[in-house]
Amino acid sequence: MNKLSEQVRQRFYGLIHRNPGWSLEEMAAEVHCSLAEADQACDALCAVGLLVPASSAPCGYVTVTPEAALTRLFSAEERQTAAHLQHLARIRGAVASLIGDYPRLHDERRESVEIETLPTPALVNAFLEDAGSTCNIRMRSMHPGGPPPEELMDDMLLRDKEMESRGIRVETLYSRRTAEVPYMAAYLTDAERIGREARTADYLPLRMILFDNDLAVLPIDPQDSSEGAFAIHGQALARSLHALYDYCWHTSVPVRPAPPQAAVGAELDSQDLVVVRMLADGVKDEAIARHLGISSRTLSRYMTCLMERLGVHTRFQAALRVAERGLLD
Known part of the structure; x- marks a missing residue:
């Protein structure tokens, strides 16, 4: 497919160069390809600089010599390199300005x-x-x-x-x-x-x-x-x-304190406290699920409900909230 596409691009380049009065449809018929494939071939040639759009040409493009296309590509790369070097120079200038804007301390030593x-x-x-x-x-x-x-x-x-x-x-x-x-x-x-x-x-x-x-x-x-x-x-x-x-x-x-959370303790049963203790100890979800004899999906739903009841957003906060009330001792 790639080899055929390269051949199609080469044929389109030659047709546009030799037959500037042809339409793109005529060229597609000559190459035995669809109009969509013709557009793709022209886009590829434009990308490497061998074609440039031209509204006056029946096919919509004119050719550029390979030498001129290569020169343009190198010029574009040189412009990008120059822009990057200018950006680095601005960064160096910003750092120098930052250092210079602060008064030197009253110290004769150079630090x-x-x-x-x-x-x-x-x-x-x-x-x-x-x-x-x-x-x-x-x-x-x-x-x-x-x-x-x-x-x-x-x-x-x-x-x-x-x-x-x-x-x-x-x-x-x-x-x-x-x-x-x-x-x-x-x-x-x-x-x-x-x-x-x-x-x-x-x-x-x-x-x-x-x-x-x-x-x-x-x-x-x-x-x-x-x-x-x-x-x-x-x-x-x-x-x-x-x-x-x-x-x-x-x-x-x-910082303004977060809204007060509901009291923790009476609403937690023994299983809740076991889970929170395991979280505080850094036990992985898979191990907690095995300990409870439930699936990982069930544990995820259980943890979501538990954190909602505790009024927290993360599992570590849940352990911290319960620990503050002495329920992990």
Whole structure:
């Protein structure tokens, strides 16, 4: 099929070049193919620059020599490369401007700042995981965008709890609209119970995550997180970014607590408590279903009903809610 298609394209190119007065229908008849196949052949020739549309030609196209088509393709590639280099130059200029906009501290010593580029979201996430696991004192984050997906709430609570267990102080700033999303409001209420401090503001300048006193992670493009991030190592700039964070923190307001949940305890039977204990211990769904002697689908429906009764959005929140009332002891 591919070989035949190449032959058809070659014949159409020759016919259009030699017979500019023919219509596309006449050429299709000459090649013994359908009009749809003729259109496909012309589209393929246009894609590589061997044909260009021409309303004055009966067939709708005129030919371009292979040499000219190749020159145009190379020119287009060169333009794209030049645009990419200009984009990189703008990024370098933005970083230099960011560093220069903050006043130098009154210190005669020159302190070095190392900037590490993380060009993809996957690299950013891996870097943040490593930085969180090696954080010793505090982590501060600022999130001006929308809420993270609801399915990440359990992982976020587990990470908060792990950092709290290591004595790490965690502060977070969210936009007010994000904090008003029901599952985010529930997450922030639960996160504050285990030690995270959170506040909200109507406006936050950019996404920023600060680890201890010598590491900052900033977006390459504040409007597009898919462009990656810069990891900035060094106390000189980190101190200034902490000062910016302090300003945003002091002009923000505490998170409004989520609406009170229904009392937990009397409405839970022994099976409910067994399931919640297994969730708190990290037991997988398949093992819970086997323990109860039910199917995975039945367990899923059961868990949905249980979380509705507890007034929570995730399974970890369910375990946390029951634990707060001493029912897991």
